[in-house]
């Protein structure tokens with residue numbers, strides 16, 4: 001199992017034969033040739049054993065998780081509400097996800113047994129009244145034991161309005177949830193989780209999304225969302241804000257530049273085309289290329305963007321502290337082994353200026369043809 005390196009030092013083969021344990025761990029049996037060789041690290045699958053299905057039914061009731069989607073994805077809050085529903089569900093309870101918008105995610109992995117998609121929902125318009133009516137229609141059609149919403153933004157508004165309209169007992173601002181206890185932001189004590197709490201609004205972080213099982217992952221078309229006239233509300237549509245003036249903590253897409261970026265105007269041009277906010281590493285700020293308010297990291301801002309594009313940033317631990325809550329990190333760096341590559345979901349080994357120019361051209365073409 002050992003070989004000699006070019007300098008004559010004995011080296012243990014890191015890809016020697018191994019077996020996968022039922023928990024999905026790769027285990028080397030010393031002295032044994034049994035098992036399979038690991039693939040090259042760049043091609044490695046992570047050896048995850050398939051998870052069991054939580055329940056195959058038959059279902060006598062359901063828990064419905066309601067969420068709005070943006071660009072076809074679920075927010076972290078919605079994922080947590082879905083995980084909570086799956087954790088609380090009995091074998092006879094179906095976990096149903098009701099989606100306002102389009103959705104491209106693997107719902108089985110997130111714990112959903114069935115997804116109802118209302119694709120005709122238009123996020124550019126105020127449709128709170130219609131959304132509540134849609135949920136009341138679902139309530140009449142399904143045996144729903146519980147309704148779960150993320151307690152943030154549009155999901156939180158809809159959850160409150162639905163609870164008031166349906167007059168179901170509600171618990172808002174849930175910060176901790178287990179199979180039999182619940183704690184809200186207003187109370188330091190845990191309460192027993194009552195079966196009568198029909199609507200729950202969960203704050204971010206209340207539940208972990210790591211589930212030991214999967215859902216059935218079926219998809220169905222939802223009943224239509226009928227327009228509801230609301231005489232007291234005039235809908236002016238959505239006006240896109242200027243990402244450059246948006247607080248970095250609020251930004252959903254961030255283009256961040258580090259010491260490996262020399263063409264600062266190109267960073268701003270790319271951010272403008274993508275509709276992204278601009279952030280920077282401390283070295284780039286100390287150097288005067290960006291202002292102090294744009295610094296991300298331990299001594300700068302902590303951001304939670306859906307996508308963070310780190311250009312010419314090495315990924316020092318102080319910088320990584322500021323991006324720990326970002327969902328997708330894309331690194332552009334000449335050095336494929338820079339620490340940022342370990343945090344990134346995708347690393348492009350390329351010169352920063354060349355890649356920014358190509359990406360900017362591509363995004364502009366895409367916008368022109370859209």
Ligand SMILES: Cc1cc2nc3c(=O)[nH]c(=O)nc-3n(C[C@H](O)[C@H](O)[C@H](O)COP(=O)(O)OP(=O)(O)OC[C@H]3O[C@@H](n4cnc5c(N)ncnc54)[C@H](O)[C@@H]3O)c2cc1C
Pocket residue numbers: 257258259260261280281282283284295296297298299300301311312313314315316317318319322332333334335338350351352353
């Ligand atoms: C107490 C303390 C607090 C700190 N707080 C923060 C903080 O809040 N935020 C922060 O960011 N840092 C902070 N730092 C600094 C941190 O340790 C790093 O020094 C800093 O993050 C490095 O910035 P950088 O990655 O931009 O630069 P570098 O470390 O110089 O890395 C530049 C990267 O760009 C790549 N590169 C070079 N040329 C190109 C090219 N043409 N195309 C593509 N890639 C290229 C290189 O391969 C390299 O990976 C702190 C340090 C201390 C001690």
